[in-house]
Amino acid sequence: MTIELTAEGPGPERLWRDALAAGRFTLPHCAACGRHHFFPRVLCPHCGARTTSLRPASGRGTVHSTTVLRRRPEEGGDLNIALIDLAEGARMMSRVDGMAPTAVTIGLAVEARIVTEDGAPVVVFVAGEGA
Amino acid sequence: MAHTLRGSAAIVGAGQAGIGEAPGRSHFDLIADATHAALAEAGLKLSDVDGVFSATMVNSMPAVSVAEYLGLRPKVTEGTNTGGSSFLAHMQWAALALQAGLCEVALITYGSNQKTGAGKFVTTSEVVPFEAPYKPRYPVSAYALAAARHMHEFGTTREQLAEVAVAARTWANLNPEAYARGPLTIEDVLKSRMLSDPLTVRDCCLVTDGAGAIVMVRAERAKDFPKAPVYLLGVAAENWHRWVSSMPDLTTSSASRSGPRAMEMAGVGHADLDLVMLYDAFTITPIMFLEDLGFCPKGEGGRFVGDGKLRHGGGFPLNTNGGGLSCVHPGMYGLFLLIEAVRQLRGECGARQLDAPKLALCHGNGGHWSSQVTAVLGLEETL
Numbered sequence: 305m306t307i308e309l310t311a312e313g314p315g316p317e318r319l320w321r322d323a324l325a326a327g328r329f330t331l332p333h334c335a336a337c338g339r340h341h342f343f344p345r346v347l348c349p350h351c352g353a354r355t356t357s358l359r360p361a362s363g364r365g366t367v368h369s370t371t372v373l374r375r376r377p378e379e380g381g382d383l384n385i386a387l388i389d390l391a392e393g394a395r396m397m398s399r400v401d402g403m404a405p406t407a408v409t410i411g412l413a414v415e416a417r418i419v420t421e422d423g424a425p426v427v428v429f430v431a432g433e434g435a
Numbered sequence: 436m437a438h439t440l441r442g443s444a445a446i447v448g449a450g451q452a453g454i455g456e457a458p459g460r461s462h463f464d465l466i467a468d469a470t471h472a473a474l475a476e477a478g479l480k481l482s483d484v485d486g487v488f489s490a491t492m493v494n495s496m497p498a499v500s501v502a503e504y505l506g507l508r509p510k511v512t513e514g515t516n517t518g519g520s521s522f523l524a525h526m527q528w529a530a531l532a533l534q535a536g537l538c539e540v541a542l543i544t545y546g547s548n549q550k551t552g553a554g555k556f557v558t559t560s561e562v563v564p565f566e567a568p569y570k571p572r573y574p575v576s577a578y579a580l581a582a583a584r585h586m587h588e589f590g591t592t593r594e595q596l597a598e599v600a601v602a603a604r605t606w607a608n609l610n611p612e613a614y615a616r617g618p619l620t621i622e623d624v625l626k627s628r629m630l631s632d633p634l635t636v637r638d639c640c641l642v643t644d645g646a647g648a649i650v651m652v653r654a655e656r657a658k659d660f661p662k663a664p665v666y667l668l669g670v671a672a673e674n675w676h677r678w679v680s681s682m683p684d685l686t687t688s689s690a691s692r693s694g695p696r697a698m699e700m701a702g703v704g705h706a707d708l709d710l711v712m713l714y715d716a717f718t719i720t721p722i723m724f725l726e727d728l729g730f731c732p733k734g735e736g737g738r739f740v741g742d743g744k745l746r747h748g749g750g751f752p753l754n755t756n757g758g759g760l761s762c763v764h765p766g767m768y769g770l771f772l773l774i775e776a777v778r779q780l781r782g783e784c785g786a787r788q789l790d791a792p793k794l795a796l797c798h799g800n801g802g803h804w805s806s807q808v809t810a811v812l813g814l815e816e817t818l
């Protein structure tokens with residue numbers, strides 16, 4: 305379901321979070337240049353026109369880069385942090401779950417999952433079909 | 436025709452204070468200590484300062500707070516914070532303000548007591564909405580992501596990263612002011628504690644106290660001061676993003692634009708430079724900046740440094756104070772690049788002194804590869 309963005313009322317970030325809380329991962333899309341971007345914002349960073357809508361994301365992506373933040377067990381242990389190139393052409397920070405943090409490699413095909421952490425919905429990725 | 440800013444202003448005083456550890460001294464104390472040293476070199480009084488340029492890690496209105504602490508009522512108060520590059524950008528604004536007659540004596544200063552005051556690397560408390568859920572540790576995770584990508588795309592190795600830290604140490608070992616001295620090997624770097632793959636604690640800059648200050652005046656009066664003036668020949672600033680998830684290309688920073696612009700303003704080429712001072716927050720940063728600034732082709736930075744040319748006596752004088760990796764890194768380091776360049780150009784560097792350098796390129800980095808500012812400094816004969 306596409307969410308139209310307007311100049312009044314809740315802004316793109318709020319609407320993106322509301323959609324995520326309802327279980328829908330969306331991406332901002334600009335009709336003027338036909339491109340997606342991330343993070344959600346009022347003006348398209350590619351062309352400067354008003355961002356038109358939040359479109360359902362395919363959820364498919366590829367690991368662009370990855371690191372393992374080394375933490376002591378009492379701090380939660382090693383943590384994967386990754387940048388994901390989404391099939392729609394935007395990039396976001398996330399992490400890859402379902403495998404050892406050190407096993408995540410650049411180029412790995414991944415797909416999105418919505419999980420709840422600290423009471424808020426968060427987009428993470430698992431190995432999958434990819435972009 | 437030369438740019439009107441080229442050579443229009445000069446540094447006539449430079450001072451440092453509290454390099455390493457300064458227990459019991461606040462960041463304002465250290466700023467005042469460095470300011471006092473810089474003004475004393477120039478033979479100026481504090482009351483001569485009518486332009487204050489500063490950014491700090493802790494003040495929401497840094498230049499205003501610094502001016503208050505120093506008891507100044509400046510005509511120009513400029514506190515733009517672009518991160519560690521701020522002080523190179525401040526030189527640009529100071530040169531403009533001096534040229535326009537808005538002020539006569541510009542003070543650019545920075546200080547932090549984060550080693551003994553806070554006991555850890557002080558960084559922003561700003562919540563980054565689309566990165567915070569993934570709990571990155573700033574700034575190391577942002578630089579680790581770029582380093583990992585650089586290794587993937589270009590075959591850069593951890594040994595080549597480590598070489599940057601080892602080379603910095605060879606210079607620090609000749610600098611009595613440097614905080615980290617003593618032997619350091621590639622093996623030491625590789626075997627030290629991993630923080631955020633592929634960067635170990637020895638791939639990361641120091642956490643120290645320290646303050647710096649420089650004093651600038653218009654070129655027309657620069658020769659009236661005790662020390663040889665160091666002229667600002669070129670300066671350019673760029674920024675393409677703030678947080679690493681919005682960085683357009685993880686292996687190319689906007690130094691690829693600021694560098695050519697600053698060198699064009701200065702009218703100098705790479706072969707003309709006697710000293711290169713690159714912000715080395717992490718071992719990957721000089722490697723990428725050497726590429727972005729055109730000292731080697733994109734992707735070749737690891738191999739460029741891998742032969743040891745950055746070490747003392749290696750033929751490519753880089754970060755001769757020991758850099759942020761081995762000399763000093765009190766949160767934001769940009770000002771210390773400039774002070775080392777001034778001291779080298781004046782011939783004040785003792786055992787690490789280069790042979791009569793005339794031209795230096797300084798490159799400052801702010802945020803997460805975000806703000807890039809390049810400046811070219813030179814002696815009178817380069818005007």
